[in-house]
Amino acid sequence: MAITEQDVQASEDAPSVNYLNNGYGLKSWLLTRDHKRIAVLYIISISIFFALGGLFASLVRFELMTPEGDLMSSDTYNKVFSMHGIIMVFFFLVPSIPATLGNFLVPIMVGAKDLAFPRINLLSWYVYVVAGILGTIAVVGGGVDTGWTFYTPYSSTYSNSNVILAAMAAFMAGFSSILTGLNFVVTIHTMRAPGMTWFRLPLFVWSHYATSIIMLLGTPVIAITLVLLMLERGFGFGFFDPNLGGDPVLFQHLFWFYSHPAVYIMILPSMGVMSEMVAAVARKRVFGYEFVAFSSVAIAILGFLVWGHHMFVSSQSTYAGMVFSVITFLVAVPSAIKVFNWTATLYKGSIVYDTQMFYVYGYLGLFLVGGLTGLFLSSMGLDIHLHDTYFVVAHFHYIMVGGQVMGYLGGMHFWWPKITGKMYPDIWGRVSALLVFLGFNLTFFPQFILGYMGMPRRYHVYPDEFQVLNVASSLGASILALGYVIPGAYLTWSIFKGPKAPDNPWGAKGLEWETTSPPPTFNFEETPLVTEEAYQYGPIEEH
Amino acid sequence: MQTDFPLFPDQASSFAFQVDALYFGILALCVFFALLVVILVVIFAIKYQRKSDDEVPRQIAGHLGLEIFWTAIPAVLALGVFVWATVLYFHLITPPPNAMEMYVVGKQWMWKLQHPEGKKEINELHVPLGESVRLTMTSEDVLHSFYIPAFRVKKDVVPGRYTNLWFKATQVGSYHLFCAEFCGTEHSRMIGTVHVLEPQNYEAWLTGGTANEPMEVAGERLFEQYACHTCHKADGAGRGPSLVGLFGKTVALEGGGTALVDEAYIRESLLNPSAKVMAGYKPIMPTFKGQISEEGIIQIIAYIKSLKAPELTRME
Numbered sequence: 006m007a008i009t010e011q012d013v014q015a016s017e018d019a020p021s022v023n024y025l026n027n028g029y030g031l032k033s034w035l036l037t038r039d040h041k042r043i044a045v046l047y048i049i050s051i052s053i054f055f056a057l058g059g060l061f062a063s064l065v066r067f068e069l070m071t072p073e074g075d076l077m078s079s080d081t082y083n084k085v086f087s088m089h090g091i092i093m094v095f096f097f098l099v100p101s102i103p104a105t106l107g108n109f110l111v112p113i114m115v116g117a118k119d120l121a122f123p124r125i126n127l128l129s130w131y132v133y134v135v136a137g138i139l140g141t142i143a144v145v146g147g148g149v150d151t152g153w154t155f156y157t158p159y160s161s162t163y164s165n166s167n168v169i170l171a172a173m174a175a176f177m178a179g180f181s182s183i184l185t186g187l188n189f190v191v192t193i194h195t196m197r198a199p200g201m202t203w204f205r206l207p208l209f210v211w212s213h214y215a216t217s218i219i220m221l222l223g224t225p226v227i228a229i230t231l232v233l234l235m236l237e238r239g240f241g242f243g244f245f246d247p248n249l250g251g252d253p254v255l256f257q258h259l260f261w262f263y264s265h266p267a268v269y270i271m272i273l274p275s276m277g278v279m280s281e282m283v284a285a286v287a288r289k290r291v292f293g294y295e296f297v298a299f300s301s302v303a304i305a306i307l308g309f310l311v312w313g314h315h316m317f318v319s320s321q322s323t324y325a326g327m328v329f330s331v332i333t334f335l336v337a338v339p340s341a342i343k344v345f346n347w348t349a350t351l352y353k354g355s356i357v358y359d360t361q362m363f364y365v366y367g368y369l370g371l372f373l374v375g376g377l378t379g380l381f382l383s384s385m386g387l388d389i390h391l392h393d394t395y396f397v398v399a400h401f402h403y404i405m406v407g408g409q410v411m412g413y414l415g416g417m418h419f420w421w422p423k424i425t426g427k428m429y430p431d432i433w434g435r436v437s438a439l440l441v442f443l444g445f446n447l448t449f450f451p452q453f454i455l456g457y458m459g460m461p462r463r464y465h466v467y468p469d470e471f472q473v474l475n476v477a478s479s480l481g482a483s484i485l486a487l488g489y490v491i492p493g494a495y496l497t498w499s500i501f502k503g504p505k506a507p508d509n510p511w512g513a514k515g516l517e518w519e520t521t522s523p524p525p526t527f528n529f530e531e532t533p534l535v536t537e538e539a540y541q542y543g544p545i546e547e548h
Numbered sequence: 549m550q551t552d553f554p555l556f557p558d559q560a561s562s563f564a565f566q567v568d569a570l571y572f573g574i575l576a577l578c579v580f581f582a583l584l585v586v587i588l589v590v591i592f593a594i595k596y597q598r599k600s601d602d603e604v605p606r607q608i609a610g611h612l613g614l615e616i617f618w619t620a621i622p623a624v625l626a627l628g629v630f631v632w633a634t635v636l637y638f639h640l641i642t643p644p645p646n647a648m649e650m651y652v653v654g655k656q657w658m659w660k661l662q663h664p665e666g667k668k669e670i671n672e673l674h675v676p677l678g679e680s681v682r683l684t685m686t687s688e689d690v691l692h693s694f695y696i697p698a699f700r701v702k703k704d705v706v707p708g709r710y711t712n713l714w715f716k717a718t719q720v721g722s723y724h725l726f727c728a729e730f731c732g733t734e735h736s737r738m739i740g741t742v743h744v745l746e747p748q749n750y751e752a753w754l755t756g757g758t759a760n761e762p763m764e765v766a767g768e769r770l771f772e773q774y775a776c777h778t779c780h781k782a783d784g785a786g787r788g789p790s791l792v793g794l795f796g797k798t799v800a801l802e803g804g805g806t807a808l809v810d811e812a813y814i815r816e817s818l819l820n821p822s823a824k825v826m827a828g829y830k831p832i833m834p835t836f837k838g839q840i841s842e843e844g845i846i847q848i849i850a851y852i853k854s855l856k857a858p859e860l861t862r863m864e
Binding site: 079080083150152156158159162163164246247248253254287288289290292293294295296318319320323326327330331334337338341342345346349351353354355356357358366377380381383384385386387389390392393394454457458459461462463464466468470472473512542543544546 | 597598604737
């Protein structure tokens with residue numbers, strides 16, 4: 006579908022009351038039950054934490070420009086990288102897409118008026134905010150220096166920093182994500198519009214369904230683990246410290262039982278965003294819809310069975326390690342299926358060179374590198390050398406930043422007109438996508454080489470021969486930072502000065518493009534009746 | 549800043565080459581798939597650029613054959629890499645039986661190493677060229693990880709248990725020794741140097757300097773100091789079992805089951821003696837927890853290992 010005069014006309018004639026202007030007071034926001042307003046609250050709060058986590062990342066990159074520890078003390082450095090990790094993982098990456106775009110879009114995409122439990126949705130945001138405040142107190146009150154992994158017995162006995170407060174913050178943030186996951190699962194099961202069968206759901210919804218299952222089943226385990234950690238640190242219960250009769254490796258098993266699936270919380274939603282954007286950019290039905298949908302579910306299930314690949318050198322059983330390794334290799338298969346299907350979607354498409362397209366291509370490039378380098382690390386014989394080096398750091402940044410953050414930013418640009426009702430300047434969107442792509446590669450590609458040379462992660466000072474690559478990485482980080490600041494500027498500008506957005510600026514398919522921009526409080530004037538498959542841009546040719 | 553900088557680590561152990569071969573093997577696979585996808589999407593972008601704003605392309609739902617094809621190929625390749633990497637892994641963790649024994653204790657923030665002949669080192673390890681060396685390691689406090697990039701070996705050093713690592717150095721030189729597991733403030737300064745020496749130079753180094761008490765002698769001294777010998781009599785007439793020739797044997801336990809008498813078993817028996825009592829003996833041994841240092845325990849283990857029973861082995 007193209008943008009026609011009628012569309013523009015229609016949006017101007019649209020009901021003037023929408024979710025943004027049906028109330029203005031602070032109370033109308035802080036007590037809202039509208040999933041779209043809660044999504045906006047989340048966008049604002051996770052942006053604050055993204056900026057804070059980014060600030061800590063910049064401090065790390067500044068310090069690592071020289072081999073000596075000349076900018077800050079070792080204790081400070083350890084706190085800085087720990088806070089970078091804790092903030093980015095628990096307060097940005099985990100909620101990033103689900104709590105913002107997911108919150109906004111899942112009900113609209115299934116044709117519902119809101120999520121199943123609007124009050125629980127609001128509660129999840131408040132829990133997140135309280136967790137965020139606790140985390141901030143932990144930072145301001147002296148910081149925490151255990152890394153985001155909280156490995157025992159360092160965290161439980163030896164560290165002199167605010168471990169309990171930081172663990173409490175992560176514990177609370179977990180409940181916020183359990184509530185979000187619960188809401189999505191119930192909504193997707195029970196609130197689909199008439200005619201919206203499971204196999205007509207947009208792939209964004211499938212990926213959020215898979216993500217929600219992980220949130221529901223995995224997060225309670227990290228909660229229990231953090232409680233055990235706090236009990237040991239606070240009251241001397243002996244779970245993990247061998248001096249108290251505990252087992253330090255037990256902590257790693259419990260921690261990664263959640264935190265490996267959590268990695269898929271930090272990538273699956275962006276895969277959903279990608280599927281939507283690829284279809285819109287090529288104006289084509291996503292190739293092999295069922296395979297892309299089920300690959301999300303396969304990743305969620307297999308993701309629960311691979312935690313031990315973080316522990317190949319930890320002294321876990323060799324044979325357990327073998328099982329974890331082979332299942333990890335199998336995760337490569339659903340990931341490959343997705344990439345091949347996206348590629349096939351572009352084949353004979355009608356590809357537009359706009360901001361979304363730049364993000365789609367950037368994501369494909371970075372996710373390819375991130376996913377493929379996983380093969381090195383799942384190889385037991387090679388992981389012995391690579392474990393806990395910068396190779397691992399580079400690999401997971403390619404997945405989490407190259408994947409999830411690219412997906413988040415791309416999705417923000419894609420749905421920005423729907424969320425705000427305003428258009429942003431497309432040229433700036435393309436410039437920023439390009440800067441992010443170049444800056445990201447310059448930051449993290451050298452770290453693969455550093456890792457293979459043997460530079461361990463979490464090193465404040467390092468041998469001289471690693472300096473050149475570290476300087477390259479820090480230079481890249483400054484370009485990357487620019488790539489993140491520019492969208493912040495023009496997107497904010499567009500809210501006040503941007504031209505009004507039509508209902509369907511990209512000519513894309515999906516229920517969210519059939520309602521107004523921004524949508525009314527209950528999303529649709531009347532409940533939609535779904536009569537076609539997702540991404541039905543034209544009649545489908547059978548093979 | 550250095551102007552001359554390396555991009556690849558030294559290959560200084562017998563399996564560095566094998567690890568690197570696997571690395572380049574996987575790298576080739578990755579480059580192939582990455583280029584395949586990148587070339588395709590770039591061609592598509594050029595060839596299928598949107599011509600007009602109302603253009604709608606032909607819709608293709610999918611293709612079952614293609615789906616099976618690109619599910620099966622990555623699955624087979626991934627399993628192939630798994631087999632390659634796992635075979636290599638077993639080689640990397642299985643020391644030859646005649647390997648030299650050395651001992652490592654990690655603590656915040658230093659490496660303490662000891663040779664069986666008694667020589668002690670801190671943050672330095674001297675090893676002979678071409679000899680297999682097996683390290684037995686433990687930690688006094690938090691987790692550490694013993695990592696020599698040039699040898700492609702790494703193993704976590706865990707408080708409360710022994711872990712092992714082995715290598716055979718193949719190139720004379722000095723190489724980095726890193727702690728790879730975050731262990732607190734001075735984690736990045738818990739580093740050292742591994743010196744690979746020609747065998748004769750190693751012998752000279754070992755006998756040079758001050759005279760050292762061999763580990764088994766030190767262990768024997770501790771054995772008597774803690775009065776172990778009053779119960780563990782060599783002839784088996786004491787209240788505890790004789791330790792002669794016991795190391796490496798599998799023994800029956802009181803209450804059923806068996807246990808292999810290895811480093812971990814001896815350590816446990818010292819710290820928690822009632823956990824695994826040998827069949828036929830009473831749980832009367834006191835715990836030595838908090839009384840013997842990790843290094844002391846290792847010396848006692850070295851002494852017990854040295855208690856060979858030559859006539860017995862001949863009979864077997």
